[in-house]
Amino acid sequence: MQLPGFDYQRVPVADGVSLNVAVAGTGHPVVLLHGFPQTHLMWRHVAADLATDHTVICPDLRGYGASDKPADEGGAYSKRTMAADVVAVARALGHPRFALAGHDRGALVAIRAGLDHPDAVTRLASLDVLPTLDMWDVLHGVSASVAFHLYLMAQPPGLPETMIAGAPDEFFGYFLDLWARDPSAVPPDVRAEYLRASREAIPSIVADYRASATVDVTDDAASRAAGAVLRMPVTVLQQDWGAALGYDATAVWRPWAPDLTHVTVTCGHFMAEEAPAEVIKHLRGMLV
Template structure:
């Protein structure tokens, strides 16, 4: 996994002033040669999830794959009362600086799950940096909260568990963290066996760490608070997606079962609906990169090479 990639650790954020959570170490790997593309993972995964896609794209792209702050081998800043240290805005700023430090002022971004939400925020906060973007198996955060029904609440129960005040969810997960991890990985798609063994081992190493689990809870707490404030402020200011965007979702997943087409939902988030294209991935649930790697990679490659 990533045999031909070079690992890196970069500390990003302002060196002086500001809050300590504004500065964090980001772990990742990079490899290949060609137009730059950044790959961002989601919960409960790490950069390991992208290995098959990254290795394919590296044939003709420079590929950067990172762990989000709080996840994998990246730093876990102390939480703040307002959860801003784990906001998608903070995570997006991390990744923009990583790419800048590696020499890329403008690049494509592919994000899955929480990484796709970071990508959405990057599209709004850093439009000059994003050449094009792919959002995998998500609906906008505010849309999810505004349209929660019994079906969605049953599938996304963890959203409502994880946002409870510390340290209730942390203590509940501590009883059998690896068992919970396996349930999450196997419960939103084709089963645990769909995930590569090496990747699962990387997820297990991170999830076994109580500090990592706490950081993940902080991510979700931010998603239900300050992230919604940032999204509302962007909408009020007329800030919309302005880069070509691909939306992919698992045909058999929760997003695919939404009453409204995910493509139509995301087109409303763009300055020009024509900027957004998308399609379902047949035979996939939430973890479409793992469940249908060849089909997903082909869709991403077509989009990047236009």
């Protein structure tokens, strides 16, 4: 499946890895990064709207969709590496500076891109995720059961890949069902595409999550120790996680993002598909 009206190309990024990238529109560039267990298709409503007056760039992250899936070695799936991919894609398309929005896994990549490449990222939006260090900090006791997949995929190579491969559609489909308040927001053809793409990417998806329990923690801890912050304006769209897990989300975000707009939304996790008009409104507000 493709985004109607978008042109597709493969863009080399590093070490022989190329990403599948959809591009449309003209104007100030905006890069949109998808989450799990999705592909760039999750942005289909938002991307079409923004492309009326922006250059919209929608890649599949490395390891997902139609992008390359290198072996899990040498930090291949660290958010630092994946953030460098995003900057490389934008530059290859002629955009040394760009706005950046990410959902879920893509938001973690966006956060690292903002920390590592502040001169490239002009504005940043994060949809329904916490920075890595804070994510692990707030998941404790029985509340951690809502994120059991984080612990499963953090295990060394072998067991998680084998377990997921035993029932991939049930595993990935579980999250599509659990996290959506409006199941109709992911229609059958899109759901089938997400499941197909995920089945074909089990080792790299696990590697992405494993990195968040290893190298990404190290990188984020080093950034925090150094006092690094997101220097650009940051917009966070988030469900009311604090009500369920007992923390103040705005207070969690503030040390990372001094110029912060934090918005609590009432839709499910897949907000770009469940509430695209609301997401478009806030992204356009960020882009003004």
